[in-house]
Amino acid sequence: MASLSIRKVVKRYGSGPRAAQVIHGVSAEIADGEFIVIVGPSGCGKSTLLRMVAGLEEVSEGEIAIGPRVVNQLEPSERDIAMVFQNYALYPHMSVYDNMAYGLKIQGLPRDAIRQRVEKAAAILELGALLQRKPRELSGGQRQRVAMGRAIVRQPQVFLFDEPLSNLDAKLRVQTRLEIQKLHRELGITSLFVTHDQVEAMTLAQRMIVMNAGRIEQIGTPEAVYASPATTFVASFIGSPPMNLIEGHPEGLFFMAGGERLALPAGTELPLAGATLGVRPEHLAVGDSGWPVTVEMVEVLGAERLLYVKLGSTSLVVRTDDAQLRPQVGDRLHVRPHAGKLHWFHPTTHQRLDA
Template structure:
């Protein structure tokens, strides 16, 4: 396994004044064996960044290093990486065993070594009973495990995952997340995982790289990103429901934005007077949507607690130790509050 270094990486399409720059100087150090999730909305540059690591996109400026070697001009096949795609990319006419073994055969690996590697990967992914089947005989989750198995047998220095769970339903996504976590614990291979799903990011990552318009807004642990977001974008993107961002509530000074997570609001005898607009039942908890002036906020409460009726006023207080303050112009965090 190898570390990955991003050194002021820039990506432009086209040349001259009409060039479209989509990655704006990303710099980050990924430690050997880390599982990093690159998260952000569509068009933020996350997949482009991953494809530059893979060698599928040229780097316009800056450097990417895998281990001690700058790979800007290294062919993809020479980078010692394995990639898992969203669409599985399995050969429909081949058995599972042959799909997993194909890359090794092309590389000239011997039959005995191929069988050893495929059998080991199949055991890790619980695919042993499926090795004789064709892809059409598999579920979506099983096909994705075969795609991961094909990557595992390569024994690469780096795994690259490009939204591999997007085609799975919610139950299979949750199950496959657990399998990916188990896989990383067993193999310890440096991994970059691209997703637009912040739940995947929070549950899978050792550290999260949050991308916004081609800029890395924050790079930190899930706890750091959730509890101390660096920008209003990170605050609003990470979390379900996202952080409340209030500009005109009482106590908010001009030029600042107040952030407060829904679970850090409580009903009480003092605080802001709000109008309750909607209540969502979510099993063990409820989401209360309320309006304060011209701004809406959302509050998360446990299922057993009483809530005001829709259309009635209520008082909501924010826990003072959980307040976040941001600059209204730049969106950047102002304090450690």
């Protein structure tokens, strides 16, 4: 096992004035044995960054180090990494055993050592009864476990996961997330996991890297990123539904937004000038007084409801688990934010003001 260092990494396609830069000086330090999730929307550069760590893409500037070795000039086979892909990439004519053993055979390991490694990985992933089957005889979740088993037997210093759950249905995604967590607890191998799904990121990561347009917006634990987003992008990307963002300006003790005069909880420090106010849907309470809103849509999600409401010209989402509250479209309600749960962002830089 080893630490992973990404130091001011830049990626460009092409050369000269027409070169397209897709990664802009990204830096991150990943500790030995840490499980890091890179999350962001499609096209943000997260898979490109992972592929540079793997050696499948060249680094235009900067350094990538695995342990004490800078690996920029090393071939993928020399980096001591193992990668799990989105599409499994199994050999269809080989059995599960042979798929897992193939890389070790290429390395020239003795047959007994190969068998021990494959059987150990199969036991961890509960594949023992499937070792003689072909990939076509397996479910999607079983194929993904075979792909992970093929990575485990390599005994690498770093695991790289490139959206490995994207092809699974919702139930299998949850089950496989649990298996990946269990796998990391047992093996403790440094892992880098790429996904566009913020739920996967929140449930898997020890720390997460939130990327946007080739830059890192925030690095932190899922709890810290959720509780204190560094930018409006992070606030709107992390959380389901995302944070409500309200643009306005202070006026005395009130915040003017969407043509409404909003009273804030006692003791709230207002910004000195225009700002974006952020509040999570679960931190808005429906009551007899507060901000006047009109219900536009209601989503019933079993034990809770999402109320899509209009505050002047601003749209908000309110999460409630009050079983007695059954509003209809067009109803007028009042909502008020919880004390100490407001977030302020700069209106032009979009950076957190109290960070």
